[in-house]
Amino acid sequence: MSLTRRQLLVYAGATTTLLQLSPRFSFADEPPVRGGTLRMHIAIEPPILVNLTHTAGATVYIAAKVTEGLLTYDLDLNPRPQLATAWTVSDDGLEYTFSLREGVKWHDGQDFTADDVVFSLQTLKASNPRGRATFANVASVTAINPHLVQLTLSKPAPYLLKALAACESPIVARHVYGDARPETHANATAPIGTGPFVFKEWVRGSHVILERNPNYWDAPKPYLDRVIVRFIGDSAATVAALEAGEIDISTGGVPLSDIERIKGNPRLSVDDRGEPYVNSITRIEFNFDNAYLQKHEVRTAIAHAINLDFIRKTIFLGYGKPLYGPISPDMKNFYSPDLPRYAFDVAKANQLLDEAGLARDGNGVRFKLTLDPLPGPETYRRTADYIKQALAKVGILVTLRSQDFASYVKRVYTDRDFDFTLNGMSNLFDPTVGVQRLYWSKNFQPGVPFSNGAHYSNPKVDELLEAAAVETDVQKRFALFAQFQKQVVEDLPDLGVLTLVNPVVYDKRVKDFFVGAEGLGSNGAQIYIKG
Incomplete structure (x- = not known):
């Protein structure tokens, strides 16, 4: 049974209030610690850092930390606010309205507005391999005012409300792209977003560095000062780096034959739940x-x-x-x-x-x-x-x-x-x-x-x-x-x-990295390092 328009409004409003009272998705019994660098590893270096016109799998672990979506999702795939604070769906399923978060800045200092959402969704429909199908029934995307967007559909799309995470449907800056072709734009490899981390550098074959966004809309987040994503294709080298304390967290890079041994390491732990948003x-x-x-x-x-x-x-x-x-x-x-x-x-x-x-x-x-x-x-x-x-x-x-x-x-x-x-x-x-x-x-x-x-x-x-x-x-x-x-x-x-299960191996000091359906592909604002 789907929620009615009124239920969605009440639900979104209540959720927003709740999130303002407590750290989003945090299940810790202690306040998060501020500062530190998270050294994250992925085995396959992605070709781009924004999934706007591409769907490369490894991209998701980096992209959402810089470029956000309208919504995020809890472990049961219930939508939660991100760049949208509230939303309604008409009874016939043909009209979606999103209230956008006010006071959000792009990393270059420009204001986030409804025009950015219009451009992003239209580009996803035209140029994204999955977006072509996801937004196929979206006949129009209209900016009603700077903080209100309306989607009009030609036919119902019962999956649409779950398709708006950053890793699936990123919201990018209209002014950055201008009239250039999105498929070849430099923003794909040096992104400007609204997220908790600002892109700093990408050294091909080695690493990506993301720095804390001091103007992030969800203060006092993010808690980390920096995220360094390392690309190591060799599984033996990955295990050695984890055991030496050179990597704090790795997804899909550790041989399954080493998992049981790693579980015996007092400094490391393993999370093999899988990501409900990915399957x-x-x-x-x-x-x-x-x-x-x-x-x-x-x-x-x-x-x-x-x-x-x-x-x-x-x-x-x-x-x-x-x-x-x-x-x-x-x-x-x-x-x-x-x-x-x-x-x-x-x-x-x-x-x-x-x-x-x-x-x-x-x-x-x-x-x-x-x-x-x-x-x-x-x-x-x-x-x-x-x-x-x-x-x-x-x-x-x-x-x-x-x-x-x-x-x-x-x-x-x-x-x-x-x-x-x-x-x-x-x-x-x-x-x-x-x-x-x-x-x-x-x-x-x-x-x-x-x-x-x-x-x-x-x-x-x-x-x-x-x-x-x-x-x-x-x-x-x-x-x-x-x-x-x-x-x-x-x-x-x-x-x-x-x-497929790709166990995440991590240092036990790393907290709150898996608290929503996107798993390690979340924006990472809530992650902190203890001690």
């Missing part, structure tokens, strides 16, 4: 433009040849849950457990390939494929090694290809020079935003990263996705997504491997 999964995606992988029986044979339980237990050491379809089981409002499954059965896989007329040659090889695993945590490479061995048993000779992140993205999404890939994707907070992009035929757009890389097209799936995107009845929407999941599992454009 990451790992999957094998097939390129339908490949002559072999176009055949359903070949994809089915591959599914039977891979022991997903082995991957989850042996390579991921039990971190994560089985994934039988396109939607994470952690998305309880959308996940359907009643799906077809492909049991591990090597004999069945060989039978299917024989029936497809793909006989073995004198060396026992039926055909060859190249697998491109996503550059990043060592679990991807280890899983790719296992897939190579597993498919060799059914006569498929796999070559593994390694490359940096930028080369991987260009190869898969622009050049389309790949056979199949092992990748990680975010289901996000709603399937229309995080899942639809991967299976909707209209989202096959070469050059747009993290979209329909398979070149999958099924009119029935398109119809289900488009209907779910505008359905406001919760039960009917669930039914549409249940049908969608079943059809995708039958068609096999990809094979779910598991839900």
